[in-house]
Amino acid sequence: MKTVFSGVQLSHAPKHEISDGELKPAVEIPSRAEMVLAAVKQRRLGDIFEPDDFGMRPVRRVHSDGYVDFLEGFWEKWTAAGRQSEAFPFVWPVRSLRADPVPDHIDGLLGRYSMDAGTPLGGHTFAAAKASANTAITAAKLVMDGEKSAFGLCRPPGHHAGADFFGGYCFFNNAAIAAQWLRDNGLARVAILDVDYHHGNGTQSIFYGRSDVLFLSIHADPRQEYPYFLGHADETGEQAGTGFTRNWPLPLGTDWQAYLPALEDACRWLLVYRPEVLIVSLGLDCFEKDPISGFKFTSEDFFDLGRKLSFADIPTVFLMEGGYAIEALGTNCVNVLEGFETG
């Protein structure tokens, strides 16, 4: 399987994140990608390619112009305001507050275009997020051009990013951008299966009213886990998208055996939908030793996950999302990809 990756993606290097009222060391750090890249090389998964540059047009097909402009111009405004440390928003337009007019002040902009306080913005964030999106599109293009599968080693991840907000370590929604790019390049039906431990709230909301991109997600119950405010079983799409979103929220402590029925159910939906390409939002944070998660996958289980995903010979694009058990990340990731190839 071919891998796509750009070193520019490493330039986003958060120092801290805010959780439990404390500044703690960031967990979404460059070494995540480095560990996966090392495993891809060591286990000879296949050739590694630099992404092509598709420009910002495919990004703007998914994200609002206001949001993209904000991210692109942020660091200049931030430093012009005399700020030097990485940026965190601190106030949000929740119920009864207005998301427009868009504020002029940089702190207002940060809240207007975000959903959480745990996703620091730095001087290289925009460049890294753009490179991550290019990585996703390049992997999708490989598959559209005939590869049976490809791996986009995306970082920063994407699935929490909405049409006009960042959050959950995500800035551009790589999976959504790749899916939209495939649609814009002639494919009629694309499916996204999100197996990250956390619900892919951004991806879901981007396609919630559409039937041309099926969204399936298996994840920790949002009543108990981040992102808390989306990913419930009763969310099944709206308007033209009614029926084209499907969530399997599972309890904390879920192991592979308890996960399997949901996965098999998702596979049945894929069989019925018959996507021309499947995009897998590949989080590795279902791992039992993940420091911020609560499922119980072993490293071997990720191999079985990959095998299962090969069930219907659908051309498949794997895009990396979360996973924070740094030491095991490469092993677990390549286990999925090898499992798929040998499945």
Next chain:
Amino acid sequence: MKTVFSGVQLSHAPKHEISDGELKPAVEIPSRAEMVLAAVKQRRLGDIFEPDDFGMRPVRRVHSDGYVDFLEGFWEKWTAAGRQSEAFPFVWPVRSLRADPVPDHIDGLLGRYSMDAGTPLGGHTFAAAKASANTAITAAKLVMDGEKSAFGLCRPPGHHAGADFFGGYCFFNNAAIAAQWLRDNGLARVAILDVDYHHGNGTQSIFYGRSDVLFLSIHADPRQEYPYFLGHADETGEQAGTGFTRNWPLPLGTDWQAYLPALEDACRWLLVYRPEVLIVSLGLDCFEKDPISGFKFTSEDFFDLGRKLSFADIPTVFLMEGGYAIEALGTNCVNVLEGFETG
């Protein structure tokens, strides 16, 4: 003028707040109230009374049961989850995310019931907020019972707190609770004039659809200043409340002379509305030396503000809101109150 205050209000003692991506020393601290109390005594403003206990019913007339229950039970759940430091939320149900179902997890609850990351919750927050609400109601009752004016030395402040969220150092909306209590005790028309530097987004949203409580606010333009997402000039009420909200957003750097036309305009609205009681949300953060604000009031200007507010002999309840220039806080506050009395 009689003052109402309870020492319980001092028990909410935040250590830090999150701003600019750093944990900084909290500015909404107990000494704020102590400085004002000392000035009230030193300048012999009048007798000081403990508040009566009105129970939680008047609070629940303004705030949702879910929110009140959350605040009341929070610290027990927080410590049961093994947390010890003061609590900050970190993810919010913004656009495309759901505010219900209400999460079970304590971190989800924190985000569900808040609007910002700068308002720490501690073990004594609920008791202090409840005492602050009782202080507001007691001051309102003094005026309803015949006093020409009264001062509720509220702390924590209230005007940023919405029907179901905390934020901006505010938990229970003291002004809204007092206004609703007056309505529930026979008054037909109550007005709230908010002269805090920041827009009173919580108060506005609570009464936005109602004509029985007029809401007027003069504040820094939310395009440039917290709370960023409410307080624009085009917000004038909705449904039955259409026309009964009025905002005067003013530019950073506004001094007393530039402020005066807005205040005189607000006074004209009060003359037309003829409230039986006026509640003044008395922030002192228009002061030129306020550490987090950008207006240019001198200490003498606060005396003139008080004089202006006496223009129409409306029975008036002063409730303290913000103001963070600790050394001058007592002087500036009592200047307003003496200005009113001698006006």
